[in-house]
Amino acid sequence: MSNSTECDITNYDEVTYGKTYFKIYINSSTFSGKFYTVMNLxxxxxxxxxxxxxxxxxxxxxxxxxxxxxxxxxxxxNLISTLSNSLTQIFLMPCMLEYYSATVATFIMQLCYVFRAFRLIFLYKLNIFKVSELSENKFVKSIKNGNIIEPNKYYKSIYTMVNKRLIGIVMPILIIIVTIISVVVHILVNINGNRKNGMICGITLTNINGKINGALYAEIQNKKNMNENLQNSFYIMDTMFRIPEFITLFFILSCIIITIIFTVTDIKDDQKFGIKFDCFSTAIVNIIISSIYFIFKKYRIEILRCHDNRIWTPSQLYIRTKGGILLFIFSGIYIQLTSVVIPLIKCIQSKQIMEKYENEPTNTIEYFYKVLNTPSMVEQLKTIAIRLFSVENVLFWENYCTLHKITSRVKSRYEHHNHKSKALGAFLLDSSTNSESSITMEEESYDPNYPLLEELIPYYKSFYYTFIDIDGPAAVNLNNSTITDIRECFAKYPVIGIFDEAKDEIVDSMFFSLFPILLQQNKKELGEIFIDGDK
Structure with missing residues (x-):
């Protein structure tokens, strides 16, 4: 050994390479092997x-x-990608399995994360737009000026894009493209390899860690201590595994963009460790891990020429993490934590809370109507709904109540004064200055079968094209039968209760989706509402 810090391997073979200097292949009978076995389980x-x-x-x-x-x-x-990396520590694995796990499976995992993050960004902005465009005052003002709210095609196209086109069209196409590229490269590599070295990457069990890092050894030793066939085999393998590196570069770029967007925008979580934390923290973790990997890749020769047996030195970190590849195991574990484990825990906790308060007066649909008749609580529901991408349900309720107030007052004045146009003008003036009045659905004069007055038709049509029509800017999720009944009622004999069935569906939906979160966050305040309501 001419220099105590230099690598000194003069009699190289694949087995020695795997078991001694690089210490990557570990027999399951050793302490390290048992440790990795338990960790894999x-x-x-x-x-x-x-x-x-x-x-x-x-x-x-x-x-x-x-x-x-x-x-x-x-x-x-993520499971396939992570296990394909971690199992190589204790098992000989088929090279083909490792290759397609590193390319196709890892790409699918990364793509799913990126699409989830951008889906959050687009849908949050869409829900903010709905609130700004479809508030109570704007709804009344728009119709007062003779305008019916028209579907916003731009924002509707965003919703269609993120929920259908990205997931149903773009994502499969990208996966197919990457799969085809991976297959073509794999075939070409093996055709070239068969001419000199036999099968390069097939189903034969092999020490995949030694193969992946073999080209590095050749660089360190200046090709002097490796026979030509083995050398060619290692270089071809190293070239083939460049595909996941290129994919990871695009993934890092996407994570940087996601991080910037979350930093400069006001996107908020509905709760602690919610989806913003999921997407934002995952982007940071992946940027750090990927950066370490590429630093290792770029300076691998310098790192390993200064070999040191101390555990936390760069050379030992490089060796023990398989050139940084094993760091992606931690990335996969973190993604699983934030995207699956934490949300699952939240579901379990929510279910336990619902069961805990199941028999309490505050956990009933009757009480929920009291909440819906409390403007401050409706605003909190709206905040929750924005972050859950379902703000159209709260907006439906607000504008339904506005529609109900308009109908009640016009109907009352029409019956008593029989002067429809004057009554309507007076009401509009009154409603524009009394928008903060509480919403109530307990008016004794309400008759859902009362014929729809001519003056009210613009309001009802605007409500229909905003919330009921599937192309509306804030279309709610209703049963097809409910939508059909509304259309038939408009065509045959429109009545003022035409939207009541839809209202019941939306209230039920909010009761099961939004109210448990509101109940969890505002238990004390909601209890006070219940007490005040009984007085």
């Missing part, structure tokens, strides 16, 4: 159990907010 449980368990809560708002399909598919891809 725990890792499998950590991934598989939550993924199966979350199916039970697929319709809960926590996973709907994140998009269940993206979360579940990303979780499975």
């Amino acid at each position: 725990l890792c499998i449980c950590y991934y598989v159990i939550p993924l199966i368990w979350m199916v039970k809560y697929k319709d809960w708002h926590v996973f709907k907010q994140r998009n269940f399909i993206l979360t579940f598919v990303g979780g499975i891809a």
